[in-house]
């Protein structure tokens with residue numbers, strides 16, 4: 013029977029590529045999104061992938077969303093915590109709201125979603141959890157204390173949960189993308205983007221598929237000996 017996979021932020025950008033690759037590999041996929049109904053409907057119609065509206069920053073919404081997905085598709089084998097947002101600004105200019113939204117959406121979501129699936133994975137002695145971090149969680153970035161703190165937190169969360177899941181067949185890993193050509197990076201002004209690309213040794217932005225291929229390995233049944241690791245996929249921009 014094919015495995016059931018949830019991808020948060022699975023309807024756009026990197027998550028969209030992961031959802032599509034998993035479906036092509038015969039997984040039953042649930043793609044989660046929160047706000048952009050139009051993009052989600054288009055994605056669902058084009059791919060035939062089941063789409064669920066769940067705000068991953070909200071604990072109760074995650075519990076209810078997981079219950080709905082399990083009713084529709086079956087028990088969860090794979091969870092990819094990919095949903096993320098930016099609210100950039102230097103610390104002096106950063107509002108409490110921008111701090112909290114980024115922490116809750118990027119890091120709180122990992123707690124909310126993992127908490128809702130971990131019992132079932134442990135009971136069934138199989139689980140694959142992949143958390144999407146960032147080069148900017150590894151190296152820091154000017155104007156991103158909120159985002160860098162959240163992404164850096166993901167790497168600690170991953171290593172701790174990996175230790176808890178290891179004896180029960182549940183692996184937990186992180187992927188740290190560099191700069192990838194999605195809507196998130198489209199928000200970066202052209203002059204700054206040109207400077208960023210100049211610092212990437214392979215000489216280009218990543219594609220969503222570059223990241224999805226790494227996730228595909230980590231969620232596979234064959235990757236059972238890989239846990240607590242961070243896979244950096246960044247064109248050589250930061251060697252960590």
Ligand code: NAP
Nearest residue numbers: 021025026045046047048067068095096146191192194196
């Ligand atoms: P994106 O194109 O902006 O897409 C973000 C996705 O997350 C969308 O599907 C969005 O849903 C969903 N989302 C946002 N807030 C949510 C919430 N509260 N609940 C549920 N879903 C929510 O982003 P991306 O560039 O593909 O980035 C994906 C992940 O990779 C993020 O964690 C990001 O931090 C990380 N990353 C990206 C880059 C990069 O260069 N792009 C680099 C390093 C790390 P809606 O459509 O409803 O808004």
